[in-house]
Amino acid sequence: MRIAQATGFLGSGKTTFLTAMASELRSRGWKVALIVNDVGHINVDQEVIRSKGMEVKEVAGGCICCEVQGTFSTTVMNLHMSFRPDIILVEPTGVAIPWGLKKAVEEATRKSGIDISHAPICTFVDCSMLEEQLIFVGRLIETQIQEADLVFVNKTDICDEESLGRCIGIIKGINPTVKVLHGSGRTGAGVSELADIIVNEESVRYHEAVDGGIFKEQYGGRNE
């Protein structure tokens, strides 16, 4: 079974994009489940998703990065037993950071004994809002970009070339080596491209170095 997680600030378009991605994966023959972990209003139309042959579960009460990591593991195990998905797409809260999400998957793997492969964690960025958000919630967004396996610049349907270029420049300034894709969950641009990466590539894992810096290491065996 595979788990694919998204991060990105509230309103960056995660729900819209993951819904489109779920349909794309389903049309490729994957059995898809979604886990939505939100603090406020859950935007996913659960009945519509179920009518398309997918399953949705909610994890409430906090962020799966920290407070409800245990509930996340249980939800993953229950989904595995009841629905047998090939892939679970996970939308955490807008304040989740990739490091915490990686730990959540590690814990689920350890507790469940299920052979889980971990797709790259994608951080969604709203290209029309990035500069403003960096002023108000800069620390959070910078962390989401620094720790991401890849960044998706979303809502390009409402951005011109110049602001898209500026946005990519800011992201590369924060994380020079990260792969950056762009498109729109609303128009479907980039959905197929991101789906290719989600099914074919692996997440990279981070350890905090002794000096407080962060270094990357290939996401390895599940007993580590």
Ligand SMILES: Nc1nc2c(ncn2[C@@H]2O[C@H](COP(=O)(O)OP(=O)(O)O)[C@@H](O)[C@H]2O)c(=O)[nH]1
């Ligand atoms: N223009 C545009 N709006 C979008 C796009 N994706 C999502 N939105 C809108 O942005 C808002 C937040 O989207 P949502 O998917 O709920 O974001 P989330 O909070 O990250 O899950 C909603 O009003 C969406 O309709 C997009 O690609 N283009």
Ligand SMILES: [Mg+2]
């Ligand atoms: Mg959402």
